Amino acid sequence: MDLPSTTGKRETRRRSGFSDQSAALTALQNFLLAERTGIAVDEALTVADYLREWLLSKQEILKATTYAGYERHVRHDLIPAFGPLPLADLRDRHVTTWSRRQLAAGRGRPTVHRCCSILSSAMNAAVSADLLARNPARNAAMKRPAAPERLCWTPQQASAFLHHNAETYNDVYADIFEVILGTGMRRGEVLGLHWPDIHFQRRVLFVRWTLASVNNARLHLQAPKTRASRNWVSLSPRVTAALRRQAARRRSTHPDQPRLQGMVFTRPDGKPINPERLLHTLRQRSAEIGLPKIGLHDLRHTAATIMISSQVPLAVVSKTLRHSTLATTVNIYGHLLPQAAREAVTALADALDHADLPRKIN
Missing domain, CATH: 1.10.150.130 (Tyrosine recombinase, N-terminal domain)
Known part of the structure; x- marks a missing residue:
């Protein structure tokens, strides 16, 4: 085979050793x-x-x-x-x-x-x-x-679940559920939370880690889902109280530690909590009071739904959930927005009617 040449000289490529003409x-x-x-x-x-x-x-x-x-x-x-x-x-x-x-x-x-x-x-x-x-x-x-239909609880159902956990169990799982429903954090972010990342006086925590289960067999601590996920989360008095209860438990079992260290939510032996165990606990305790069956990520959806239904601005909801963009929040929770949109245009009409009233009087 003769190849194109930039020097003007003939450049030939040869190959041999084929079994037959077809292979060649x-x-x-x-x-x-x-x-x-x-x-x-x-x-x-x-x-x-x-x-x-x-x-x-x-x-x-x-x-x-x-x-x-x-x-x-x-x-x-x-x-x-x-x-x-x-x-x-x-x-x-x-x-x-x-x-x-x-x-x-x-x-x-x-x-x-x-x-x-x-x-x-x-x-x-x-x-x-x-x-x-x-x-x-x-x-x-x-x-x-x-995407499958997103399941979530009403505010009354979420409140009943938290009350049941607090009154009946008052344990580490009860406080985990309080944190998830009170912040909208992902399950892995809560399970991977470390004490140095919580600032009680400022009432914020910083998401730096997430705990994941690899093939349901091995727990792995890794960086959060996205760059936007690696951010701060504001803490309500309820969530702050839940974290303080867990801090008191840790101090009672480790009185020799002057400062809280390591992961916040662990088993009694100090090892991380498996997400599957947390899911089992959620299903068991919600069934005890007859609540609809939902998953751990649905607790995050419940938190988002309650915020949007309470007329929290969508941009604030997006920031609280730490979505990468506002469009992500709209795509996930757009089905909740028609009522908010109707309220917005009604408020706009009311404002225009109110502004037009003095002219009509004159």
Whole structure:
């Protein structure tokens, strides 16, 4: 093969050792494609080999919980489905067919969507590395499933739950629920809270850590969800009282420590509280007084709903929840805004009518 030359001299590329003419022609086509597009096709590179290499590159970038999810789906779903294929031979139809079969077999749509999204992300990286000309999973990936309906309690139900915990148990879990419902913090942020990050006199705390469960087997302390999450949270008198109760418990069990150290909410042996144990406690205690069954993150939704229903400005709610943008708050809680919008335009009309009244009198 003669290649273009900038020197005017003939530049020839030769390859040999092919088993037959068909193999030689295939190699020539791949070589011409690489010269034309910059895409170097490697027939020996399978989807399985590439996905394993891609996973290794993501290990230092992703959070432990996110990486564990990626690895689980790559090992258990993507490699068994597409692994033997050469990377260059993966096509949209392969991904589409696999998705349909998974759904027909009863697999959840969110899970199938997550697998396709991971595959698409990996193929995007292959395109960036000039291993593929296009992403074969981009158009075949499923649309994001609609978010499930958000469940939350009314203010009366939330109050009844906190009262039940305080009167019946008055323990570390009761105060955890008080903090979550009183601040809207995420469960991992509360469980990862450290004493040096609480400032009682200023009535604020700083979110610096979050406790996560990796594959429901290993607890991992990591940075908060987003940069916006790593922020301060104002404390109400109720939440401050809950934190002071926990401080009193810690001092009674560790009288030799002059200053409170370590994590705020722990088991009696000082080890972190597993989020699954906290969820079990929530379900058990709410069932005891006949409350609707909800999850731990729904306590955060309950706090947000109460704030919005109490006519707290949406910008303040967004800041309190530490969302990255106001649009995030609107997207999540937009269903609560029509009544607030009606009240806003009614107030506007009332103000204009009031301003117009003196002119009518004159």
